[in-house]
Amino acid sequence: MGRHEETSTDAEQPEIGEHEAPDHEAEAGTTIAGVVRSPRFWLAPLALVLVVMSLMAALYMGAVADPEGNLHDFPIALVNEDSGGDVSNADGSTTHQNIGDQVAKGVVSTAAESGIVVTPTDRTTALNELNSGKVYGVVVIGANFTNRAVALGQSAVLQAKPDPMAIDVFINRGSGAFASAVTTTFAERMSTQVNEQIGEQLVQTVRGQLAKADVAFSGAAQLAISNPVDVKVVEPNPLPEGSGNGLSAFYITLLLILAGFTGAMMVSIVVDAMLGQTPIEYGPFYQLRARLAISRWGTLAAKWTIMVLVAVIQSALFIGVCAAVGTSLPNAFSLWMFSVLAISAVGISASSMMAVFGNPGLVLNLAFFVILGLPSSGGTVPLEASPRLFAWIADIEPMHLVYLGVRAILYFDADFDAGLGRSVIQCAIGLLVGLLLGVLGTKFYDRKRWHRYPGGMTLPPWLAKLADS
Template identity: 45%
Template structure:
């Protein structure tokens, strides 16, 4: 049966088919590409998570010393044990791994509210006074309580970040407790002279500080213990990335540039006379509509699943903006690089994006390479914005603005890349092709 030239691929002779199948490159190309891509996945994903403590660097924890000091028993010398504890913490925690930021209580609260720190160690104003009362109570009967140091973890900054704060603060404060206990025991012994100190009192003096670990503003139910922001950000990236791939394929099929397969059949529409730039503009237009639609569907589904949405309008607007930015950029890459753009998009948005997102593991607990990636990788920027809107309501201290700015830069790069290169292709005559015999209807072949 005769077929129009544009409806079916040109048939090859059996000899050419045999030569093609016997070509080493025919078999090697897909094997090499897939093997290289999967190796990159394994190296990046495993390399980012296998040793968080060993990779730890500049992990921010606030230290608040409100201690006003007091006079030691049997002496007129004023002491401030809080200052000594802070000095002990600074000396006992590796400076290259943990960044202990000594701030006031108001600044610490602000930093916790915006996820600038993963936790805070707070020494109260009457800390030394309570220690002195404890020391006196070792020889004078009376009710007494141990002075308390509170370690605040920040669950809104991430579940693993909370665990890291506890793993850092617990041994450091245990060492400080031992040192303060030894100092306090010596002071009491010097003050009472030959008067014996009972065993229970000595035991209390050797371990005089009570350390309380408390969650700062615990997350409500329905947040996946702090993982909902990461998965929502992943959904946003996937909507832009996979949405762009689907829109690109469907529109190219409907415009007649590629066949569309349905099981054992395919439809190859007549090719429409349209430039590369015009085609890209059409795809961008579809992506804009999809951005607002899919972002709204995400919110509706989240509501049905009882996920807290403190700023639903902001999340809808930013989600749509991020989906559009990712989709526009992904389509521009496809327009510039053709089929190879699929692999480029996969590497940029998924392969490099997931391990540098900071959603499951703090960026400060990954190798430095991932910290560098986080400076510009789309998934990290989207995660910061989504986390701000889901957990901090108004976006915290500049986190949302940073996300919006970086997303806008990404969108601008995608727009410029697509407009400039497709226009250049059109001017150079690299047209996508025009049907030799255009017909009004599609044709099928089995």
């Protein structure tokens, strides 16, 4: 067929030590025994694995070990709709007060101590931010909050049943299941704080008034007044079935990153084998095709083309699989288009890294796309509940950016303002960077005649000596 191929099996190979070392070993001035006896043969792979896995352990466990202790800049909006009212003092006089303002100030200051940023705003803005993932919760102090406090105090004497003092805390599980859990815990602590603050104030006021009127202050009335505020956690827009309690976006993100990252590695292995750059092995069968004189740029362009095809087809398959298992896909076509962009950006960039840096590119890809990506994705633990380091990493990490886009498509009706716009723009920038790296790097190597076929660039003497040592 005009092509030289070498195919053999282990059965055809001589046993170690049966014959003299092959020519290529003799030329290198080494033998199998010499290589195996070298400390570098054992230490190099051992050190590489230990360093990479230890880094992975440090990042992953550091991100989730103490979410509450790492809380910082956790955003919650506060809406105070109380207009105030006339409140009776212990001496019988009345003053115009706004208990809602008192509660709001206490909530803001106390939350800041634990790393939660509570920002006062209006209802419309707060709910819009909740429904676009910009805040993790909304605290609403109801209208007539002060008047209901007055009515509750009067109920110790009068027979009328007062309306409860209400504070609603809205959550959206689309922002993340763990983020909603943090907001719920915040609501529970706020309930204790507010009831202690307002309850003590009401008990003292009512006790003073009843003492002047020579009326007994029953224990049941004191108990009711000491816990006057009803704090409820409400989910105004529950996620549909098949959303994995807000985790489906993270797992789809993981699929897209792995499709680009591992897909690029598999494509590289197959293409290099077909071009004779690396051997093909099936069990005991070994084949090394004739090495074709193709440029580095030509090889990379072929890998890019295949990765784009992978992105188009694999994105459709992912959506088909998700639909088959019952995953909620409210914007399937938008998700497909975004998935094609994400897989293409990751796959092309990963291919460029391997083309420019060679074998070290595999480790660099692993570190960039997976090791640093998972703990900084924000898909399981929000970045505001992880050490600040991960928030800085997330600004450039593909996994976090892809997660924002997938989350916006699945949970926020593909709203560009919910993170989809930022995700699309930065994925496009990452794709452009990957293209430039690959084109400039491989064309530079080709121009220098550092080819991947016989007679091409080999290791310089000092580096060859180091590799053989």
